[in-house]
Amino acid sequence: MILNSVYAMLSTLSFGILFNIRGKNLIFASIGGGVGWLFLLVLQQKFKLSPNFSLFAASIIIGIYSEIMARIFKSPVTIFAVCAIIPMVPGNGMYYTLYESVNGNVAKALSTGIQTLASAGVIATGIVLVSSVAKIINSRKATIKL
Amino acid sequence: MCYNNLIIFIKKGIFFMETNRILKISAYAGRIILENGGETYRVEETICRICSAFEIKEADSFVTPTGIMISVTDLTGHTASLIRRINSRTVNLEKISKVNDLSRHIMSKTLSLDYVENELKKIDAEKHYPEIIQILAAASAAGFFTLLFGGSLRDFFVALVIGALIKTLSVKLNKMQINQFFINITGGALAALSALTCVSLNFADNLDKIIIGSIMLLVPGLAITNAIRDTIEGDLVSGVSRAVEALFIAGAIAVGTGIVLKLWFMNFGGGNL
Numbered sequence: 322m323i324l325n326s327v328y329a330m331l332s333t334l335s336f337g338i339l340f341n342i343r344g345k346n347l348i349f350a351s352i353g354g355g356v357g358w359l360f361l362l363v364l365q366q367k368f369k370l371s372p373n374f375s376l377f378a379a380s381i382i383i384g385i386y387s388e389i390m391a392r393i394f395k396s397p398v399t400i401f402a403v404c405a406i407i408p409m410v411p412g413n414g415m416y417y418t419l420y421e422s423v424n425g426n427v428a429k430a431l432s433t434g435i436q437t438l439a440s441a442g443v444i445a446t447g448i449v450l451v452s453s454v455a456k457i458i459n460s461r462k463a464t465i466k467l
Numbered sequence: 468m469c470y471n472n473l474i475i476f477i478k479k480g481i482f483f484m485e486t487n488r489i490l491k492i493s494a495y496a497g498r499i500i501l502e503n504g505g506e507t508y509r510v511e512e513t514i515c516r517i518c519s520a521f522e523i524k525e526a527d528s529f530v531t532p533t534g535i536m537i538s539v540t541d542l543t544g545h546t547a548s549l550i551r552r553i554n555s556r557t558v559n560l561e562k563i564s565k566v567n568d569l570s571r572h573i574m575s576k577t578l579s580l581d582y583v584e585n586e587l588k589k590i591d592a593e594k595h596y597p598e599i600i601q602i603l604a605a606a607s608a609a610g611f612f613t614l615l616f617g618g619s620l621r622d623f624f625v626a627l628v629i630g631a632l633i634k635t636l637s638v639k640l641n642k643m644q645i646n647q648f649f650i651n652i653t654g655g656a657l658a659a660l661s662a663l664t665c666v667s668l669n670f671a672d673n674l675d676k677i678i679i680g681s682i683m684l685l686v687p688g689l690a691i692t693n694a695i696r697d698t699i700e701g702d703l704v705s706g707v708s709r710a711v712e713a714l715f716i717a718g719a720i721a722v723g724t725g726i727v728l729k730l731w732f733m734n735f736g737g738g739n740l
Contacts, residue, residue: 325615328611328612328614328615329611329615331607331611332607332608332611332612332615332683334607335604335605335606335607335608335611336604336608336688338596338600338601338604339558339601339604339605339608339634339684340504340558340559340560340689341558341559341560341561341562341595341596342560342561342564343561346561346564358615395568395571396564396567396568397505397509397560397563397564397567399505399506399509399560399563399692399693399696400560400563400564402692403560403688403689403692406688406692407683407688408612408615410683410686410688410691412612412616412679412680412682412683412686413616413675413679415682415686415717415720415721416675416678416679416682416724417675418721419721419724419725419728420675420728422725423725423728423729423732424732441691445691445692445695448692448695448696449695449696449699452696452699453699
């Protein structure tokens with residue numbers, strides 16, 4: 322499980338380089354990828370939660386992590402969120418959908434395809450939820466200061 | 468009284484000249500963010516921030532992934548507008564971060580227009596990582612994704628090579644200014660073809676893991692994220708167009724990979740690899 326998270330971290334690191342993130346941001350973005358994946362695995366394997374719910378929870382964790390890191394390093398949230406999300410993007414769902422449709426199993430292709438769409442949607446919802454809450458907290462802070 | 472009028476008159480003259488420059492500089496900042504993969508609302512926010520920091524009375528901007536429109540009204544009531552067309556879009560998050568920093572500084576300190584313009588030029592001229600490092604990064608990304616999805620060590624090395632190949636191909640095609648759709652089709656096809664060859668020559672074990680690991684390089688992660696963020700922010704036009712972009716990229720990858728898989732299975736059999 323730990324080894325798997327290290328793989329996730331390293332692939333996030335490589336993606337960070339492809340996205341031209343530099344210095345501290347790169348390191349912390351890749352740690353985010355590792356942490357997110359670790360959470361996903363723990364939820365799925367230790368707590369036996371459904372794949373979609375684990376994805377949702379893990380993307381919330383990643384969202385919170387990215388918001389905090391963005392405040393600390395004064396950089397846009399996207400830098401951390403985009404990289405950390407990458408390992409969770411349903412590439413395997415996409416492939417299996419394709420594979421089944423190439424082999425002519427329409428029913429299987431459809432069900433895998435819907436599963437893939439659902440997991441993409443779930444990740445998106447998690448991230449959006451966190452950024453909306455962060456915005457509420459921020460505006461609260463601003464009004465208190467005034 | 469007379470003195471006050473004179474000051475107002477001079478101020479008006481300065482505003483009149485400066486408005487155009489402020490407009491151009493804010494458009495420049497917006498263009499850098501948009502071209503390097505920033506969200507639409509960030510572009511609009513940056514433009515309005517820069518304008519208001521330099522005492523523009525009203526500033527409105529309408530940004531879509533392919534263009535920027537700005538209209539400003541200065542303190543004298545003079546209105547000016549500007550349209551910028553965005554043709555190329557890449558991903559370079561470092562530049563977004565830097566422009567973002569700069570616009571924050573403009574808000575907190577009083578910076579001169581010249582300084583801002585110079586800084587923007589510096590940011591715009593910054594280079595990406597060298598090509599070799601990018602190719603190595605793509606290779607390791609594909610390799611580690613293969614391991615992540617349960618590939619064996621042999622799969623890892625095959626995916627390393629495929630990742631490097633895909634990145635080299637896309638860099639070459641990008642230089643020839645070929646559209647994104649075609650690049651993704653060829654990338655997917657290359658991934659599938661080399662994975663099939665390696666597995667059938669017994670260099671690797673899991674066909675599916677290698678292909679998944681390699682096409683992760685092409686998957687439109689940033690487009691999806693930006694589409695969602697834009698839609699939530701209320702930039703519906705941008706949100707929808709980015710979602711369509713993501714869908715088309717995913718479709719292109721599927722088409723490329725699918726054609727090769729289908730042809731291979733038809734000619735060499737083994738649909739249940």
